[in-house]
Amino acid sequence: MSETILKTENLTKKYGSFTAVDSMSIQVTKGEIYGLVGKNGAGKTTLLKMVSGLSLPDAGEIALFEKNSPAGLNSARARTGCIIETPSFLPYLSAEKNLEYYRIQRGIRNPRCIRKSLEFVGLTDTGKKKFKSFSLGMKQRLGLALAIMSSPDLLILDEPINGLDPMGMAEFREMILRLNREHGATILISSHILSELSQIATTYGFINGGRLIETISAAGLKQKCKRSLKVKTGDTEKAVNVLKRELNCTHLHVSDSNAIYLDEYLEAPEKVVNTLVKNHIPVSEVRQSGLNLEEYFIELVGGMHHDENN
Ligand code: ATP
Numbered sequence: 001m002s003e004t005i006l007k008t009e010n011l012t013k014k015y016g017s018f019t020a021v022d023s024m025s026i027q028v029t030k031g032e033i034y035g036l037v038g039k040n041g042a043g044k045t046t047l048l049k050m051v052s053g054l055s056l057p058d059a060g061e062i063a064l065f066e067k068n069s070p071a072g073l074n075s076a077r078a079r080t081g082c083i084i085e086t087p088s089f090l091p092y093l094s095a096e097k098n099l100e101y102y103r104i105q106r107g108i109r110n111p112r113c114i115r116k117s118l119e120f121v122g123l124t125d126t127g128k129k130k131f132k133s134f135s136l137g138m139k140q141r142l143g144l145a146l147a148i149m150s151s152p153d154l155l156i157l158d159e160p161i162n163g164l165d166p167m168g169m170a171e172f173r174e175m176i177l178r179l180n181r182e183h184g185a186t187i188l189i190s191s192h193i194l195s196e197l198s199q200i201a202t203t204y205g206f207i208n209g210g211r212l213i214e215t216i217s218a219a220g221l222k223q224k225c226k227r228s229l230k231v232k233t234g235d236t237e238k239a240v241n242v243l244k245r246e247l248n249c250t251h252l253h254v255s256d257s258n259a260i261y262l263d264e265y266l267e268a269p270e271k272v273v274n275t276l277v278k279n280h281i282p283v284s285e286v287r288q289s290g291l292n293l294e295e296y297f298i299e300l301v302g303g304m305h306h307d308e309n310n
Contacts, residue, residue, distance in 0.1 A: 003030040004066060005154050005186045006051060011060035013046050020046040022210035023060065028154075028188055028203075033180055035201030036190040037297060043210040044190040045084065048158050051188070052082045064154070081152035083143045083160050091132035095123050095142050098131055099149060108150055117145035121175060137168040144175060148185075155179060157189040161196050173200050194293045208301040227290035229262040229269055234282035236260060242279045247271065261289065 006028040013021040021043045028034045038044050049055040051062060053073070061068055064076035089098045099114045118124050121141040126134075134142065140160060147155060157176070161169050177200055179185040191197050197204070204221060206214045216224070233239040236258045243249040243262070251263035265272050269286050276283050291299065 004028070005030050005032075005064070006188065007061075007063040007066075008047075008051065009061040009063075011047065011050060011062060012058050013043075013050060013055065014058050020210050021050070021057075024207070024210070024212050025060075026205050026212060026215070028186060030186055031180070031184070031202075033176070033187040033189065033200050033202045035194075035197035035204045036188065036207060037192070037194050037197065037204055038190075038207035039192050039301065042192070042207045044192075044207060045158050046210075047207070048082070048084055048156050048188070048190060052080060052084060052156050053077050054084060078150070079152055080154040080156060081147035081150060082156035082158075083140075083147050084156065084158040086139070087143045087146055089131045089139070089142060089146075092130050094128050094130060095126045095134075095138075095145070098142065099145060102146055103149065106150065113149045113151070117149045120148060120178075121145045122171075136163055137165070137171075140164060140168070140172065144172075148179065148183075151183070152185060155185050155187045155189075157187065159190055159192070161191065169196065176200055194297045198293050206297065206300055214300060221293070221296070225291050225293060225296050226263070227266060227288060229264075229266050229272065230285065230287055230289040231260040231262060231272060231276075231283065232258070232285035233260070233276060234284065238279070239276055239281050242275060242281065243272070246275050246279075259285075 004027060009025050010023040011021055011025070012019065012023055024047060036044050036047070046055070050057045062073065064073055065079060067073055067076040090101060093101065095118060096114060099117065103111065103114060121144050123138065123141050123145060126138065131142070144160065161172050164172060176187060176189065180187055189197065202218050204216050204218070205212055231239065236254055239260060240252065240254065243252060247265065249262055249264050253261050255261065262272065266288060273283050273286055
């Protein structure tokens with residue numbers, strides 16, 4: 001069985017009478033890229049801050065690398081790297097000097113980690129350029145370089161792609177994938193834009209109003225969001241036979257409400273209609289169904305029920 005890297009149980013954080021994180025139980029397994037998805041104010045940063053030790057829970061438990069005692073958690077946190085909110089870099093120092101400052105502060109012995117991290121994020125050619133004149137993309141890269149300086153087994157990234165241009169986003173995603181695949185890092189990453197995570201996440205945790213409302217694998221989500229052609233007729237059984245026989249449909253299923261869902265002919269619904277009508281089967285509805293990832297999320301957090309094929 002895969003190693004559990006992070007487990008929270010009924011984790012709760014209150015600000016006065018307001019509950020920002022409400023009894024949240026999540027589990028992240030070794031090798032996963034766990035995407036935490038929730039709109040602004042859902043509680044993502046609050047959760048990640050508690051996991052990384054930047055804020056104390058009011059209730060509940062955290063186990064990191066299967067350690068949940070205060071001392072165990074402390075040593076487990078040395079195996080994590082994080083970007084939570086903007087890391088505070090010194091404005092008048094270069095990339096290298098900033099990392100040197102943090103290396104000493106964190107007691108990381110080997111100075112070679114600085115060059116390795118800068119190389120990984122593509123910041124070796126910034127020379128004496130001061131942090132204050134870095135572009136946003138360079139600042140984000142330096143944040144990642146800092147997070148990976150100690151070769152962490154778990155990377156905690158709070159909206160790291162926020163504000164980057166499309167090229168910067170793609171490069172950042174590529175770096176995250178490499179850290180996961182080539183360096184074996186497990187990743188816990190948050191975003192309020194699902195499509196940003198959809199190219200990298202292996203598991204999603206949807207949160208809303210401080211609560212975890214659904215956990216689903218990337219494959220499961222893809223299946224749920226699959227587009228298909230929904231067909232309703234006056235004679236479902238006959239229609240299925242006709243579709244199989246005359247249009248060679250192999251990927252179809254019938255829902256409880258007698259709707260036929262076809263994975264084929266999405267771009268040619270008229271062929272489906274013509275064939276059914278030719279066989280004297282009345283057609284009452286033909287439309288594309290299924291959701292894209294953002295629509296799925298909106299339906300989920302909006303609490304609405306969605307189509308019966310999902
Ligand atoms: P965003 O994407 O906007 O960062 P988020 O999901 O990360 O959203 P959090 O930053 O965790 O959300 O905030 C969750 C809720 O807790 C919000 O309503 C926020 O206003 C509130 N909150 C966060 N920090 C504090 C604080 N220090 N004092 C009071 N309320 C806070």
